[in-house]
Amino acid sequence: MKKSLLFSFGFIGEVGFATAIPLVIFGLFGRYLDNKYGTSPYFLLGGITVATIQIYFYIKALIKKAIEAFNKLNQNP
DSSP: HHHHHHHHHHHHHHHHHHHHHHHHHHHHHHHHHHHHHHHHTHHHHHHHHHHHHHHHHHHHHHHHHHHHHHHHHHHOO
8 A cells, every 4th residue: 555655646746747847948948939039929839839749748658657567566465
């Protein structure tokens, strides 16, 4: 029980970082480009869109890996 609880907290933390970091990086880069070219808010929205797509594929792979690890965790007492 303790192992699965720690596994769950670790997974939640990893999903949080996987979501926050790309949004901040691509959002700030889009904002920088908007300020440079005067195209507000188009590059910001584009950056958020790219970050969302990247997050989707990363979390999809992360969930697949987590399911496999959780199944291994439950098989070994």
